[in-house]
Amino acid sequence: MSRRLRIAMIAPPWFELPPRGYGGIEYMCSYLVDSLVDRGHHVTLVSSGENGTKAHHVRTYDTPQWRRLGEPMPEVRHAASVRRILDSLDVDVVHDHSLVGPLLAAGRAVPTVVTLHEPVTGDYGEYFRLLGDTVRLVAISEAQRASAPELNWCATVHNGVDPAGFRFQRRKADWVLFLGQCMPHKGMHTAIDAARAAGVAIRIAAKCGEPAEIEYFESEIRPRLDKDVEWLGEVGGERKKALLADASCLLFPIAWDEPFGMVMIEAMASGTPVVALDRGSVREVVTDGLTGIVRDAAADLPNAIRLAAQLDADHCRKAATDAFSSDLMAERYERVYEAALESGHR
Missing domain, CATH: 3.40.50.2000 (Glycogen Phosphorylase B;)
Known part of the structure; x- marks a missing residue:
């Protein structure tokens, strides 16, 4: 891909990147961010706590909110902070890994890609069904995607590591x-x-x-x-x-x-x-x-x-x-971003 993109990467508020212990989503985001930067893209990571990645970093919380896992407010406040942060950034695409953040995608002038990290069943699946085409969804396995084929999937991209x-x-x-x-x-x-x-x-x-x-x-x-x-x-x-x-x-x-x-x-x-x-x-x-x-x-x-x-x-x-290399994962996400931009908003 010859085009160099400006990407806003939105992580959940629970752990810093990379996490010091448990944190599968955060590990995946860390690998993806670093590989995208290595491939020439400008990535702004929005997360809580310290930044251990190669991306430019903007934090929503000074400390990760893992002690409050299960409470709704950290996610809600995080999403509100993300909205203000994105207003000050000039980006081509938003890549969101949080839960509440995708609710705000419909009001953006740039496309929002969302990677789903949970089984797409019950309320979680219904949530993204209700969001419809306001977000472009990426599955992390064919098994996950097959369980809810009616969602607005745009790709399946396996997670990767370095x-x-x-x-x-x-x-x-x-x-x-x-x-x-x-x-x-x-x-x-x-x-x-x-x-x-x-x-x-x-x-x-x-x-x-x-x-x-x-x-x-x-x-x-x-x-x-x-x-x-x-x-x-x-x-x-x-x-x-x-x-x-x-x-x-x-x-x-x-x-x-x-x-x-x-x-x-x-x-x-x-x-x-x-x-x-x-x-x-x-x-x-x-x-x-x-x-x-x-x-x-x-x-x-x-x-x-x-x-x-x-x-x-x-x-x-x-x-x-x-x-399952992080570079291959980044290459596949480049295609996702490019397709989102070619199709216009949503």
């Missing part, structure tokens, strides 16, 4: 890893049970601070902890990268139709195969028998863990580099 930013390692440890959020739909208890049945130790790195997360931990996880089940809490940065590189496999036994799953491609970039249950986008990301083992039932996971130990780390790394 493989060079991860520690590639062929020699693996003798334990498996769960990395994510301490919630039932992420399948942490299933991961523990599968590792125990396979006779391997498991390390668990997970966000656990909200009331629902703590309740799940106390009822389902704490009773399962022992010498072979190590609780690490929330991790980020180099510690996270070291865990991903060392693990013999990443366990991803989700119990919901997750639209994507950044941790899968982060593991692959580290040369680590993924053992997953076949829900949501899993088969779009993991190639069974090559970059991981995908099964239909939790009862099949212990054997899948054993099989994953035989997979080639180089195949995992190559898949992350060839199919």
Whole structure:
């Protein structure tokens, strides 16, 4: 693409970019922003807290609002701030990752692209159905898009990472890893049970601070902890990268139709195969028998863990580099922006 664009990238208000620990949307935005800047575009990132990206930055909150997750006001105030900020900017396109922000798209003279990061069911799907053609929607997997084909989709763009930013390692440890959020739909208890049945130790790195997360931990996880089940809490940065590189496999036994799953491609970039249950986008990301083992039932996971130990780390790394790089993600979003501009507002 020869045209250099002025892009306003709107992140949610909960975590800074890149996040210090948990934050899949924020990691994705960070990779996208940096790759777009590297490709010659001028990106203004609107977010809360400090900025660790290459973009010009305007903040809506001095500190990230993660302690208020679940409250409506941080999102509402964030959107109101974004409106004022955009009035002072000269941009070609707005790319919004927030929840409330797309409500304001109809009043803009430039097109708004919205990446949907949640399952498009229930109120969330109905919300974007009601917004109609005021926003151009991007799915992060074909599985997500297929669940609500009537929405105003303009593209499907898989999330990406910068493989060079991860520690590639062929020699693996003798334990498996769960990395994510301490919630039932992420399948942490299933991961523990599968590792125990396979006779391997498991390390668990997970966000656990909200009331629902703590309740799940106390009822389902704490009773399962022992010498072979190590609780690490929330991790980020180099510690996270070291865990991903060392693990013999990443366990991803989700119990919901997750639209994507950044941790899968982060593991692959580290040369680590993924053992997953076949829900949501899993088969779009993991190639069974090559970059991981995908099964239909939790009862099949212990054997899948054993099989994953035989997979080639180089195949995992190559898949992350060839199919899920942040540069490829940025290239695909360039096409989305260009199509939005060619079609005019909306």
